[in-house]
Amino acid sequence: MTIKRKCLKAFKKINTNEHISVLYVEDQIDIQEELSDILSMFVDEVHIASNGKEGLEVFQKINPDLIITDIQMPVMTGLEMISEIRKKNKTIPIIVTSAFNKTDYLLKAIDLGVEHYLLKPIMVNKLENCLNKIKTYLFQQRELEAYQHYLEDRVEEEVVLREAKEALLIEQNKSYEIGQMVSVIAHQWKQPLHYLNLLIEDLGMEYDYQPLTPEYIKDFIQKGTNRIQFLANTMDNFLSFYKTNKNKTNFFISHVVKEVALFLEMSYKSQGIHIDIIIKDDYALYGIENEFQQVVLNLINNAKEAFDGQKRIDAKITIVISIDEKKGKLTIKDNAGGIKYENISKIFQLEFTTKEGGNGIGLYLVKKIVEERFKGSIIVSNQEEGAQFELEFNINEGNKNV
Structure with missing residues (x-):
């Protein structure tokens, strides 16, 4: 079902308010009484005032749907009252009644946005015709307002649903990244643990064949401590890397890029992939640093996965930070051959992915975060050796760090 049909269906449930209240301003009592009785046949409420000043006071008190007023009245004329009312409400329908068919009255009434001009004595059929036209207009306006409120509610609901969906996607992607990073940690821990194992075996052999010297013990402790510290640092980096921080701050691009690259470097080197960082001009962005961290991590991992199945001795991911014509740029490219x-x-x-076991979320979120969170842009292209992702952001002089 389309949104339009949903709206129309919802409209059938709306109990349109057809209640109409009228402010009638007339100084002649006999005409006032006669016409107020007639008005009661066509509208729900009739409020009476005997001059423009009283009419203005009643208007401010009851906020009627329609005003019917004479022109020539003591204290304040009808046109003077209309002029004051128009300062507060420019759209309320107004009918002017008068025994004088003067051009200057008519022109002044038109200037004040008066809808209808009825000559006295007032013909009931003409009055009814005017009222019917105005009532139709009022009902249409009320329906339009109800329709607008309905659409606003729908938009608000859709925004909430979209934000919830995006939050879920971010969490799913983060879980996927954590899985990848755990494998990175496992790889980084494997060599130090193997070294510690050899160190302990060597200690046993040394003890069996010769006395342990203070120098040997000191060297053993130093080497073991260094490896254990490396393991602890790896875990600290992992916990710091995924620490949730929703505060917006100014942060430099180079800091995020170096932090991500440092975390991935050892694992990538073991796979024969070199990460090269070139900082031509550094600059800062304002936003949630963790979100930009996700952008960089996804793009570097995407480049790394492009080498899967290849046996290259020169596999390289190049990251360039630069400023061009007041635009901050971040370029991440590889030499893995490019995208089909x-x-x-x-x-x-x-959900588009070419990788076996991929979730198709990473690059989608990269684009969303770059464009919506950091008001930037991202384009992808194939260059001579491989794929290139180029991010561009608006920066000012205060955000440069040359």
């Missing part, structure tokens, strides 16, 4: 032509236009689509 038929896939490049779909690379940022939700």
Whole structure:
């Protein structure tokens, strides 16, 4: 069902308010009484005032739907009252009644936005015709307002649902990243643990064949402590890397890039992939640093995965930070051969993936975060050796760190 049909269906449930209240301003008592009785046949409430000053006071008190007023009255004329009312309400329908068919009265009434001008004595059929037109207008306006409120509620609901969905996607992607990072930690821990094992075996052999000297014990403790400290630092880096921080701050691009690269470096080196960081001009962004961290991590991991199945001795991921014409740029490129032509236009689509076991969330979130959180842009292209992702952000002089 389309939104339009949903709206129309919802409209049938709206109990349109057809209640109409009228402020009638007339100084001649006999005409006032006669016309107020007639008005009662067509509207729900009739409020009476005997001059423009009283009419203005009643208007401010009851806020009527429609005003009917004479022109020539003591204390304040009808046109003077209308002029004051128009300062507060420019849209309320107004009918002017008068025994004088003067052009200057008519022109002044038109200037004040008067809808109808009725000559006295007032013909009931003409009055009824005017009222029916105004009532139709009022009902249409009320329906339009109800329709607008309905759409506003729908938009608000959709925004909440979209934000909830995006939050879920971010958490899913983060879980996926954590799984990858755990494998990185396992790899980084494997060599130090193996070294510690050899160190302990060597201690046993040394004890069996010769006395342990203070120098040997000191060297043993130093080497063991260094490896244990490395393991602890690796875990601290992991916990720090995934520490949730929703506060917006100013942060430099180079800090985030170096932090991510440092965490990945050893694992990537073991796979024969070199990360090269080139800082031409550094700059700062304002936002949630953890979110930008996700952007960099996803793009570097995407570049790394492009080498899967390849046996290259020169595999390289190049990251360039620069400023060009007051635009901060971050370029991440690889030499893995590039993206297939038929896939490049779909690379940022939700759930699109070319990787076995991939979730199709990472690059979708990269684009969302760059564009919506940091008001930047991202484009992907194939260069001579491989794929290139180029991010661009608006910066000012205060955000440069040359």
